[in-house]
Amino acid sequence: MKKLSEFVSLLAPDDVRCFEDIPIAAIVCRPEECQPEESQKDALYCVIDEFLEYGHWAEGAGLFASAAPERVAALVVEDPIPDMNLPQLVVRDARQAMAQAAKHLFDSPDEGMGIVGITGTNGKTTTAHLTNHLLTACGERSAALGTLGLHIGGTKHAETIYTTPLSPTLFETLAELREMGVRHLTMEISSHGLKLDRVFGLDTDVAVFTNLTRDHLDFHETMADYRASKLKLFTRLKPEATAVVNTDDETGRDIRSLSPCPVIGYGCHPGAELRAEDMQYAPTGTAFRIAYQGRRAAIRTSLLGDFNVYNMLAALGVCLSMGIDLEALEVASPSLTGAAGRIEPVPLPGGRVGIVDYAHTPDSLEKVLRTLRGIGTGRIVTVFGCGGDRDRGKRPLMGETVARLSDLSLITSDNPRREDPGKIIEDILAGMPKPRVMVEPDRRKAIRWAFDMSRSGDIILVAGKGHEPYQIIGDERFPFDDREELRCLSESPTA
Secondary structure (H helix, E strand, O other): OEEHHHHHHHHOOOEEEOOOOOEEOEEEOOHHHOOOOOOOOOEEEEOOOEEEEOOEEEOHHHHHOOOOOOOEEEEEEOOOOOOOOOOEEEOOOHHHHHHHHHHHHOOOHHHHOEEEEEEOOOOHHHHHHHHHHHHHHOOOOEEEEEOOEEEEOOEEEEOOOOOOOOHHHHHHHHHHHHHOOOOEEEEEOOHHHHHOOOOOOOOOOEEEEOOOOOOOHHHHOOHHHHHHHHHHHHHOOOOOOEEEEEOOOHHHHHHHHHOOOOEEEEEOOOOOOEEEEEEEEEOOEEEEEEEEOOEEEEEEEOOOOHHHHHHHHHHHHHHHHOOOOHHHHHHHHHHOOOOOOOOEEEEOOOOOEEEEEOOOOHHHHHHHHHHHHHHOOOOEEEEEOOOOOOOOOHHHHHHHHHHHHOOEEEEOOOOOEOOOHHHHHHHHHOOOOHHHEEEOOOHHHHHHHHHHHOOOOOEEEEEOOOOOOEEEEOOEEEEOOHHHHHHHHHHOOOO
């Protein structure tokens, strides 16, 4: 067990109050992590503010006031808490200190493992999924961490709360993976995770950039701040790391001059080090050739669309940077499947096709709809909504995209959270031509309505929630899975 003096030496605080060299067995930052039934007093509590919802933060000192003191041994604070008898380590940045402390507590588990961090607006989940499966297929003991949970090889090991875990959870997870013999972890690193320093001090070996389009402005407020948060992953890389970057994207091209380590640029333009050529798209999958360092390979996959060519390039770039043989990747590529809830097909009766996708930004909707337009022969019927307590400015943009690229558009609720679903729909409608739009706030009824309006050969796209098995209304999560709703249509006697 570590002692408090070790954390004092590590963090070099500006001030230490009420010091006592007590044992530390846990790093926490939330009241619920301090359970009153625990008798041992072993937690180093890091007092940090928490982002709760659209524009609203909770102060760390107020959160700590509701913690059970039985488990708290000492505090990490930016501003000392008066009339407190516990030891207090006063630091300039409590989030960074928390990450450093968590890494030390678990004996730097990242430094003996190949860490791949993926950031960007779209494609993180699929790229992490593909990278994990390629490494596994090539004989590596690999895992993936992100929106879909923690997967070891092809098996789901645990659920996750955040796309990028809080730093104590992250380093604890890495320690567990180390004990299990995992040699590579591919993880999604969100803009929230970067701005809030959840991955501060993480020994990243390969950093991937997918693209940058509008998202999360409820949190970042400006695109400049959103972009700057993404770039933190690359400016903090060690010189011996590798950046795998989409250089068909403007921000990706900028990373070349910012990154302190070698860059593998991927894309479809002639200047990319890892380049896709001769793309062929079909309803059953995608085929293309890659060119890399004077060599070529044929890639075949069941994934659909040009954006999945970019996701494949990113995953291939990671594996190549790790020394995986190009021929082994060529052999492994046909076995790859898409990530859950990412253009996931659901068979429907009457010659229709159901598609569930996580697309929840104007750019991701555009890419999915263009892909479906390219492979389908019938109409596209789109069911979608927008999440509550999130960036309101993207709602009319999403509405415009759906109206432009769909034959029929049906607006419904997504995860309204604490917002009025009717107000969210009004925001979406502002970007849509009213004669071509239908509204049904009840998501289950909306999916049924879309099916009833469709005909043989049509594609029914249900967008926004993807893999999520719930709908958030108010502060509660209710069971709801778009895929299951479509499957029920197949079983319905009226289908």
